[in-house]
Amino acid sequence: MKTINITLAGVGGQGILLTSDILAKTANSAGLDVKKSEIHGMAQRGGSVISQVRFGDEVHSPIIQDGFSDLLVAFERMEALRWRHLLASAGRILINEMNLIPITVSGGQQSAVEDMQARLDSEYPQAIFLDAMSIAEDLGNQRCMNMVIAGALSNLTPFEEGLWKETMKMRIPAKLLNLNLKAFDCGRAVTANCR
Amino acid sequence: MNMSEKILLSANEAVAYAAYKAGCTVASAYPGTPSTEIFETLARFKDTINGEWAVNEKVAMEVAIGGSMAGARVLCAMKHVGLNVALDPLMTYTFVGAVGGMVIAIADDPGIHSSQNEQDSRTLARFARVPLFEPSNSQEAFDMVMEAYEVSERFQVPCIVRLTTRTSHTSTVVDLGDDFGPGNVEIKPYQKDISRNVSAPVFARPMRYKVQKRTAALREYAADETAANRIEEGVRSLGIITASIAYEYVKDVFGEFSILKLGMSNPFPTALVRRFAESVDKVLVVEELDPVMEEQTRAMGIEVVEYETELDMMELNPGRIMELRREILGDVELPALQRADYGLPSRPPVLCSGCSHRGLFYVLSKLKATVTGDIGCYTLGAFPPLNAMDSVICMGASIGNAFGMEKAGYKNRLCAVIGDSTFFHSGYTGIQNVLYNGGSVTTIVVDNRITGMTGHQDNPGSGRTLSGAVAPVTDIGAVVRAMGCKRVETVDAFDIERLEKILTAELDADEASVVIVTGPCRINAGLMQAGTYAVDAEKCKACGACFKLGCPAIIRGDPVADGRRFKASIDPVQCSGCGFCEQVCKFEAISRIS
Numbered sequence: 078m079k080t081i082n083i084t085l086a087g088v089g090g091q092g093i094l095l096t097s098d099i100l101a102k103t104a105n106s107a108g109l110d111v112k113k114s115e116i117h118g119m120a121q122r123g124g125s126v127i128s129q130v131r132f133g134d135e136v137h138s139p140i141i142q143d144g145f146s147d148l149l150v151a152f153e154r155m156e157a158l159r160w161r162h163l164l165a166s167a168g169r170i171l172i173n174e175m176n177l178i179p180i181t182v183s184g185g186q187q188s189a190v191e192d193m194q195a196r197l198d199s200e201y202p203q204a205i206f207l208d209a210m211s212i213a214e215d216l217g218n219q220r221c222m223n224m225v226i227a228g229a230l231s232n233l234t235p236f237e238e239g240l241w242k243e244t245m246k247m248r249i250p251a252k253l254l255n256l257n258l259k260a261f262d263c264g265r266a267v268t269a270n271c272r
Numbered sequence: 273m274n275m276s277e278k279i280l281l282s283a284n285e286a287v288a289y290a291a292y293k294a295g296c297t298v299a300s301a302y303p304g305t306p307s308t309e310i311f312e313t314l315a316r317f318k319d320t321i322n323g324e325w326a327v328n329e330k331v332a333m334e335v336a337i338g339g340s341m342a343g344a345r346v347l348c349a350m351k352h353v354g355l356n357v358a359l360d361p362l363m364t365y366t367f368v369g370a371v372g373g374m375v376i377a378i379a380d381d382p383g384i385h386s387s388q389n390e391q392d393s394r395t396l397a398r399f400a401r402v403p404l405f406e407p408s409n410s411q412e413a414f415d416m417v418m419e420a421y422e423v424s425e426r427f428q429v430p431c432i433v434r435l436t437t438r439t440s441h442t443s444t445v446v447d448l449g450d451d452f453g454p455g456n457v458e459i460k461p462y463q464k465d466i467s468r469n470v471s472a473p474v475f476a477r478p479m480r481y482k483v484q485k486r487t488a489a490l491r492e493y494a495a496d497e498t499a500a501n502r503i504e505e506g507v508r509s510l511g512i513i514t515a516s517i518a519y520e521y522v523k524d525v526f527g528e529f530s531i532l533k534l535g536m537s538n539p540f541p542t543a544l545v546r547r548f549a550e551s552v553d554k555v556l557v558v559e560e561l562d563p564v565m566e567e568q569t570r571a572m573g574i575e576v577v578e579y580e581t582e583l584d585m586m587e588l589n590p591g592r593i594m595e596l597r598r599e600i601l602g603d604v605e606l607p608a609l610q611r612a613d614y615g616l617p618s619r620p621p622v623l624c625s626g627c628s629h630r631g632l633f634y635v636l637s638k639l640k641a642t643v644t645g646d647i648g649c650y651t652l653g654a655f656p657p658l659n660a661m662d663s664v665i666c667m668g669a670s671i672g673n674a675f676g677m678e679k680a681g682y683k684n685r686l687c688a689v690i691g692d693s694t695f696f697h698s699g700y701t702g703i704q705n706v707l708y709n710g711g712s713v714t715t716i717v718v719d720n721r722i723t724g725m726t727g728h729q730d731n732p733g734s735g736r737t738l739s740g741a742v743a744p745v746t747d748i749g750a751v752v753r754a755m756g757c758k759r760v761e762t763v764d765a766f767d768i769e770r771l772e773k774i775l776t777a778e779l780d781a782d783e784a785s786v787v788i789v790t791g792p793c794r795i796n797a798g799l800m801q802a803g804t805y806a807v808d809a810e811k812c813k814a815c816g817a818c819f820k821l822g823c824p825a826i827i828r829g830d831p832v833a834d835g836r837r838f839k840a841s842i843d844p845v846q847c848s849g850c851g852f853c854e855q856v857c858k859f860e861a862i863s864r865i866s
Contacts, residue, residue: 088619101443105280112409113280114442116385123824125619137523139409139442142590144607158614166607179619183827184819185838186656187617196614 078109080133081234082141086160087152088177089124092223095248096150097128099227103236103244104132114139123180125156150230152223153177154193161200169233170201171268173226174208205229205271212263221253221260228264232272238265281446283413283439287377288313289448290417291347292321294373295455298339299323300332302697303726304351305386306440307379311349311738312729318739320454321347325729325738328667328697329354333361333376340365340374340430341469343460345421349377352393353666357698359396362430364471366400367479369428369486371460373421376402379435382560383587386437388647388666390585392561393434397538401487403431404538405500406516410444416500416535423493427486436560438517438587487539495544500535503548510577510601511552513545513569518560521593526558540568549574556600560588623652625825626799626848628720628765628791632689633660634821634856635772641685641779644673646699648691649724649793657822661689668698674713675706685779687714693723693731695748700755706784707756714778714785717748718765720793728796752786759783765791768855794848803849804866805842811861812839818853818862826853 083100087093094115101113115128129141143162149170151157157172164170181187190196197204209225224245231241242258249257281289287310291299299321301311314323326332329350336348350358355378362376381387397404405420407413413435420431467475494501506529514522515534522531532548534541549555549569556577557566563584569576581596591606598604623630633653636643637660645651645661646669654661663673670688678686690699695717706713723729730736732746749760759781761774771789778785794800809829814837818826825848829841842853842862854862 098443101280105278105445110445111280112442112444114438116437116441123619124621136444137520137527138590139438139444139517139520140589142524142594142607155616159616161614178827179617180622180822180824181617181620183824183843184657184822185828188615190614190616 078133080131080136081148082146083130083148083150084127084141084146084160084163085130085150085152086125086127086156087173088156089126091126091152092220093126093128093152096223096227096230097130099241099244099248100230100234101130101132102248103234103241104130106240106244107236109133110136112136112139125159127160148233150226152226154197155179155190157197157204158200169203169205171205171207171226171229171233172197172201173210173222174206175210205268207264207268209264212267213260216256216260216263218256221257224257224260225264228261228266229268231261231265232268278445278447280443281410281414282309282441282443283407283410283435284309284379284441285313286410286414286446287347287349287417287433287435288317289446289452290414291375292317293448293452293455294345294418294421295457296321296345296347296375296421297459298336298344299347300326300335301349302326302329302332302354303723303729304354304379305726306381306437307349307351307354307377307435308726308729309440310377314347315738317454323738325731327732329358330361333358336374336376337361337365340370340372342372342462344372345457346372346374347377348374350379351387352378352380352391353387353389354378355393355396357667359400362400362402365430366402367471367476367483368469369482370424370430371428373424374430375417375420375424376430376432377417377435378432379437379440380561381437383437388664390561392564393432394538394564395562397432397434398564401483402429402538403427403490403494403536405431405433405536407433407435407439407535408516408519409439409442410446412500412535413439414446414448419498419500423490427490427493429486429490434516436517491539491541492543494536494539495541498536501541501544502533503551504531504533506530508552510554510556511548512556512558513548513565514558515565516560518558518588518593521588521590522558524590525593525597534565537565540565542572545569545574546572558583558593558596561585620655621652622655622822622824623649624794624800624848625823625846626794626802626850628789628794629653629718630821630823630850631765631768631771631852632716632718632789633658634852635768635775636660636687637820638772639685639775639779641687641775642677642682644670644677644686644688646670646688646690646694647725648694650689650691650718653689655822657820667694668702671699671702671706671713671715674715675702675709675711678711678713687716687775687779689716689718691724692717692719692721692733692748696732696746700751703752703757703786704755711784712782714775714781714787716775717786717788719748719788719790720796722793722796724793724796728793748788749786757784757786759785760788761785762788762790765789766850766852768852794850800848803864804844804847805849805851805853805862806844806865807840807842808861808863809839811859813859813861814839815858817856817858821852821856823853
């Protein structure tokens, strides 16, 4: 199969690294070659976080070349714009409708982006929007937001639902598994029409 | 886990798995991004590997050398700048030569993701005349560590396995083999041999000849024997010599051409390079950072394709290699980049909400102190709005730097700021030097009882070791008093008033002093939800004092009448309840609500 390039981007603390780990391990379980690359350096709480996953018959570079990401999963709206240059012209984008104000704005050193929705609409007319936080809150735990996003992401990958859940069982502690599986189901259901 | 399956591992993890399988029993390292996960993974294998966090890289290297001299297989790990610290013992153990297999994992940081500089450890491997392996992915990291142990014992030489941030932090598929388990390698019986192990001049001179012969033998091994070096046949109009992560980019961008992939690039396998060069029309060298292989290829008299594309610094990526192809072959178009400037506000790393370092930098900023800094989370005190650090050079440098400034006649409220782990790493000697030579530097030790920046590793102040065993806790105050320091103060990091009072006195004193500022790392202590503060908008005068703390939880509230100043507000999700803001508010507008 052709190598598929997926970028997950957001803010430290949103659960991006667990999500990309589950994606990569699912691709590995499917018998594909896979590479998952991320940069974690200086204290990253509140910093921009990006993880890239490439899978296919044989994958060489772990980094996705600018303009070649088939899918961009933005865990936060501003981060959807920050990584625009990675997305292929025919690439798809999934945007979590969450706003996290950078400290540079809340502290008054830099200006907020006033027309965020207009910019998103103009850059990404085909974007799939998802309010994962509301779903997670309905399920009673904000921290499963990332698995709501994983459920939506699963619709845009060639892997069976069961394979995703097998990986989740291996990767998530038993006492949190049911909640996270539910979160995954909800994310998968609300974006089912994008499959 | 069924070990015969192919699993995803980062190269850091793969190094630890390989050391375990190779029968390594002694391991010593100092944490440093991007190398830290090697030993965090190694800790899982504590039944057979006696691993430790050493106090610094030089000691780690010396412990590994001792293990090797006693006949055990050993692993040592550090980041690139750590090798600078550890180079002294390595430069002589390369003369003496390994007994038990010795592998040194060095993680370089091309692109300076989380370091104070960019440097290429391959140059130091040449300098030390040791074999260097450079894996392109985790499978190769696993295989090359296994091979490096064999090479180390066969040629009696320590081996470097060089990783980079990209290989260290990329997970790729690894086949650990059906027989994965703890390697059972006998520890060679120790034999006293003075002429072999004592590097005094009389013995070192014959050792020098031994090193020369060994390097020649290793060069032949690299050219003819190792599976790490291979020619991948392709279109012969162009032949590309490449290594490490650059190989993966070359495979994506120049995949149809002949490639000489060097997994063992030092000693440079000249015979193999010549054979390859003779088999292709033109030779191109693609490598990350310094032109180490390119210069050695040219030195052989081989013509190498010249190009303008800048590849000799910062991290490579497929786009930069595509740019190279466009320049030299002209047969590719670069995609129309969408790297538009949206003027998006940045998300820089900041001291966490509730960080115990924040109050100190607030006070130092207020006192307009001159602060020589050091390596750790507290380096973030240099950034706005705190701006409370003047310099950062390397681990332990803060104290010597401050003393040098004092000697140059600069005395305006001068102090050094160093963390607990960095103090244990190389702060002792700096303080001893100030005391011995009659300086008046104030050294502030920010003691949060953990190595924070690299992700909470234990150190001599934390009371635990890598394996989780209880360890004695070093009392920094007692240490500096024993050195002869008469002015030693300990202050609670969360008491701003007392911090200011003591620092004012100590910074102005004309005698050396040490101020130990104690407060736990809030994440490590599990205090990120220890309470919440709120601002009473009625009482807030929009004076901006609390904004000067640079706390991520303190955000702009409503503007006041003039429209330029803003009242403060506290984000309850971010607030961890440290109370610094309550202390700096003169109008009693901030108070604890939970």
